[in-house]
Structure formats: structure tokens, C-alpha cells
Amino acid sequence: MLRIQNHIHTFRRHKYKSTGNEVFFCTDPKCTFKIDCALALGKATYCNRCHKEFRMDQVSIRQAKPHCRDCDKRRVKDEAGNIRYVNPAEVVSEIAADRVESLAERMKKVTTVEGNEDI
Numbered sequence: 551m552l553r554i555q556n557h558i559h560t561f562r563r564h565k566y567k568s569t570g571n572e573v574f575f576c577t578d579p580k581c582t583f584k585i586d587c588a589l590a591l592g593k594a595t596y597c598n599r600c601h602k603e604f605r606m607d608q609v610s611i612r613q614a615k616p617h618c619r620d621c622d623k624r625r626v627k628d629e630a631g632n633i634r635y636v637n638p639a640e641v642v643s644e645i646a647a648d649r650v651e652s653l654a655e656r657m658k659k660v661t662t663v664e665g666n667e668d669i
Contacts, residue, residue: 558603559583560596563614574616587611597621 559576566573574590576583585593590606597604597618604610604618623635 557581558594558596560598560601561590561593561606561616562598563587563616 557578559574559581560578561574562577563572563574565571572587573584574587575585588611590611591608593606594603595606595616596602597620598615599617599621602618602620606616609622610616610618621637623637625633626636627633
């Protein structure tokens with residue numbers, strides 16, 4: 551008798567050559583769960599990179615090994631024209647840190663008093 555396992559799945563996509571249908575299956579060796587790719591939208595799963603739980607969205611249902619937005623990487627060209635892959639969250643945090651530092655420097659210039667002149 552087949553027992554139903556109640557756990558959060560780690561999905562991987564498989565395409566059947568004979569029919570062309572695509573399904574997600576759980577990579578746990580004891581689990582036989584399969585679901586059609588379109589029906590996986592909104593389902594809880596573990597990220598294939600960081601192993602945190604996340605919900606499947608429009609982007610992740612198109613991936614062969616679904617991963618969360620925190621592990622997502624984008625293709626960009628640097629100043630030298632070389633192609634590299636970066637995490638958007640890291641880039642945003644670097645930009646934010648630079649802006650906070652420049653804001654702190656500007657505020658320091660405005661709030662410090664130069665000399666003992668009477669106003």
C-alpha cells in the first residue's frame with residue numbers, strides 16, 4: 551500500500567519525449583509526487599540552491615530546477631564589456647550603502663559649524 555508523505559517537496563522539471571508533457575517531480579527518493587507544471591503555481595517548495603522554502607511563481611515554473619528570487623542571478627556587462635552574472639539583491643544593497651554614506655557626508659557638512667562666528 552502506498553503511503554502519502556506530507557512534506558515540502560523539492561521540485562525538478564521533466565519533459566516526456568513521447569507526449570511533450572512537462573511535470574515537476576519531487577527529488578526525495580521516498581516521494582513519488584508529480585504535478586503538471588502549470589498546476590505548480592503557488593505551491594510551496596524548497597529552493598534547489600539555498601534550500602529555503604518559497605512559493606512557485608511565474609518565473610520559477612519555467613525553470614528546470616526552480617530556485618527562489620534570493621538566488622536569482624542576472625546577466626550583465628561590466629565596464630570592460632565582459633559578461634558576468636550578478637544577484638540583483640546584492641547590487642541593490644551595494645547601491646543603497648553608497649547612497650547612505652554619501653547622504654551621511656552631506657548631512658555632516660550641513661550640520662557642522664565652521665568657526666565661532668555669530669550668526
